[in-house]
Amino acid sequence: MTATSPTQSPSTAEAAINNIKGTEDPEVADKGNEVEPETDADDFDDNEIIDHTTFDQLLEMDDEEDHEFSKSLVWNYFEQAEKTFLDMDNAMEKLDFPDLSRLGHFLKGSSAALGLTKVKESCEKLQHYGNRKEAAGVESISNEEAEKLIRSLLVQMRQEYKEAESYLRVFYEDDE
Amino acid sequence: MCTTSTTSLLQDSKTSSTFFNKAITNMSASSPILSTISPPSSPAMSIESDFEDQDETTTTTTVQQPRKIKVMIIDDNSVNLTILSRLLNKHFADTIQLTSVQNSGLSALDQLTKDEVDLILMDIDMPVLSGVETTTAIRNNDSHSEHSILEQNMKVPIIAVTTSDAEEQRELYRQVGMADCVSKPIAIPKLRMAIEEAMKTVSTNG
Numbered sequence: 001m002t003a004t005s006p007t008q009s010p011s012t013a014e015a016a017i018n019n020i021k022g023t024e025d026p027e028v029a030d031k032g033n034e035v036e037p038e039t040d041a042d043d044f045d046d047n048e049i050i051d052h053t054t055f056d057q058l059l060e061m062d063d064e065e066d067h068e069f070s071k072s073l074v075w076n077y078f079e080q081a082e083k084t085f086l087d088m089d090n091a092m093e094k095l096d097f098p099d100l101s102r103l104g105h106f107l108k109g110s111s112a113a114l115g116l117t118k119v120k121e122s123c124e125k126l127q128h129y130g131n132r133k134e135a136a137g138v139e140s141i142s143n144e145e146a147e148k149l150i151r152s153l154l155v156q157m158r159q160e161y162k163e164a165e166s167y168l169r170v171f172y173e174d175d176e
Numbered sequence: 177m178c179t180t181s182t183t184s185l186l187q188d189s190k191t192s193s194t195f196f197n198k199a200i201t202n203m204s205a206s207s208p209i210l211s212t213i214s215p216p217s218s219p220a221m222s223i224e225s226d227f228e229d230q231d232e233t234t235t236t237t238t239v240q241q242p243r244k245i246k247v248m249i250i251d252d253n254s255v256n257l258t259i260l261s262r263l264l265n266k267h268f269a270d271t272i273q274l275t276s277v278q279n280s281g282l283s284a285l286d287q288l289t290k291d292e293v294d295l296i297l298m299d300i301d302m303p304v305l306s307g308v309e310t311t312t313a314i315r316n317n318d319s320h321s322e323h324s325i326l327e328q329n330m331k332v333p334i335i336a337v338t339t340s341d342a343e344e345q346r347e348l349y350r351q352v353g354m355a356d357c358v359s360k361p362i363a364i365p366k367l368r369m370a371i372e373e374a375m376k377t378v379s380t381n382g
Contacts (some may be wrong), residue, residue, distance in 0.1 A: 020288060051361075054361045057361075057364070058259070060266075061259075061262045061263060061266050069262060073258055073259065074257060076255055076258070077255050078255065080253075080254070080255060102301075102303070105299075105301050105339075106252075106253060108339060109253050109255075109256055109299075109339055109360060110253050110255035110256055111252075111362050112339055112361050113255055113259050113361050113362075114254050114255070115361065124339075137209075
């Protein structure tokens, strides 16, 4: 379940993992043990990725024994986001600005519900750009400006989503 | 009994026979306003007390037990619907019965021609029929079908649950007949307060 995405620079998550690999115990390495460097959610600078007030409220809705509910919800969000990004690509090919705005608003809602701050903010910008407005949604912009801004934003949004996805996958792996 | 056009959403819904008893004992403590709801028909409990007098008269007192508020939720986003369903079942189980989960304004209107509800929590930005358009249709009894919306449902309190919560938008929601607006992501205390205020209006108006 991986969205097709344009080439992009390494995410924060990948950088964190690479840093850990760089400090791997040489003695262990010399023994030839193929030990995967352990990464947990604390290795992420998650201050901007997750709004913990919102996410913790979600975790509180889990049963005490496990995170089955929130995990299934998050995985549902992953599927939804991947599909929505594909729909955004299709809409971008056709320069269907109203559809791009609608898709931005759609994903904004579920991103906000999970506390995915950066993704939510980018979705809101897409909503405005699709309406031919600047980021705050007040001043009008031309179709050419909107197209340029949206193309750049879609790349950024996927990167932010990948950061959030990596964080959440590690979070739930830590929980197992 | 709950109807939904998104059946998988309610697989995690929790119900318990203890909830009714909790409603009796905890309702006034958790929510004074919610406890004063007196629906048209409620199960009545009889308490018999025997007086030891010569006539052996038995006095029966009927206590009206408040039933739960029947709620319909509407949102085109399955993640949001799942969260709201779970939230209501976890935090409002003593006073609310989630009876209908709908993923579109059209399906909601159709359901409102069949079953009575006491409260609607509605998303705003939905395709085909927005929350504003759906509310307008409810108030004007326009079900978009051959059947009419049930009379009680036409006046049911409707709370917008949305990220579109700027002041001018809130004013629009009021104009079309919505009782309140709760921002997403939902803060439970704010949702509770909005529900209390909305149901207070029902109690006041009779």
